[in-house]
Amino acid sequence: MSKEVSVAVQQHAGQIADVISMKATVQDVLKSQMQEDVHYGKIPGTGDKPTLLKSGAEMLRMVFNMSTICEATDVIVDTNDKGHKTYEICMHIFNKEGIKVATGLGTCSTMESKYKYRSQLTDRKVPSEYWDSRDKALLGGSQYSPKKVKGAWLISERVEHDNPADYYNTVKKMAKKRAMADGILTA
Structure with a gap:
């Protein structure tokens, strides 16, 4: 084997050892x-x-x-x-x-939903039958959800930020x- 090939093989082996060592380090950091x-x-x-x-x-x-x-x-x-x-x-x-x-x-x-929309409270209370079925239609549709405010459950509407x-x-x-x-x- 020529000297150049031997050096290249050693460098490659060193790179593989470096990758294995780095992976082990990541695993150690992850666990500890x-x-x-x-x-x-x-x-x-x-x-x-x-x-x-x-x-x-x-x-x-x-x-x-x-x-x-x-x-x-x-x-x-x-x-x-x-x-x-x-x-x-x-x-x-x-x-x-x-x-x-x-x-x-x-x-x-x-345009991602968490930035595009905000929650706006309505003055309507969550109907008691909602808690049995969790049917959003009872609140007004899929854009509505219950929100507890000062001990009372009100209907909140998902609206687009202006x-x-x-x-x-x-x-x-x-x-x-x-x-x-x-x-x-x-x-």
């Missing part, structure tokens, strides 16, 4: 330092697979001495004059030597969080 629903958890409506949360991504970033650079790559403005925006963020991940090892992508939009600009900063930061978690997972 991370807490479910703080660093990782299941996001309702996305299945049963646990997801790395922002605090977990930050912990792994510290463990592996990684740094990040955030770049807003795209802002899409809704054309229907309601002012909705979708933010796309790239998070570049660098190792301790300053070499880029991954780029994470995160998007978020004011000013999406109130959430631009929140949505942009959520896209950034998603990009960081994606970048750390990719690294």
Whole structure:
């Protein structure tokens, strides 16, 4: 075997050993330092697979001495004059030597239901028969839900926000969080 081939094989073996070591480190951190629903958890409506949360991504970033650079790559403005925006963020991940090892992508939009809608109380009380069947038709339809206010159960209506600009900063930061978690997972 030539000297060059021998060196290449040794480098490759070293890279494999590094990957195995890093995976073991992640597992150790997961078991000894991370807490479910703080660093990782299941996001309702996305299945049963646990997801790395922002605090977990930050912990792994510290463990592996990684740094990040955030770049807003795209802002899409809704054309229907309601002012909705979708933010796309790239998070570049660098190792301790300053070499880029991954780029994470995160998007978020004011059209996502948690930003698009708000809850508005009505003056109507929840009918007692609702509690037997939990039939939303008794409240007025699927956009209505019960909400306890000062000891009384009132009907709350899900209505669209009239000013999406109130959430631009929140949505942009959520896209950034998603990009960081994606970048750390990719690294």
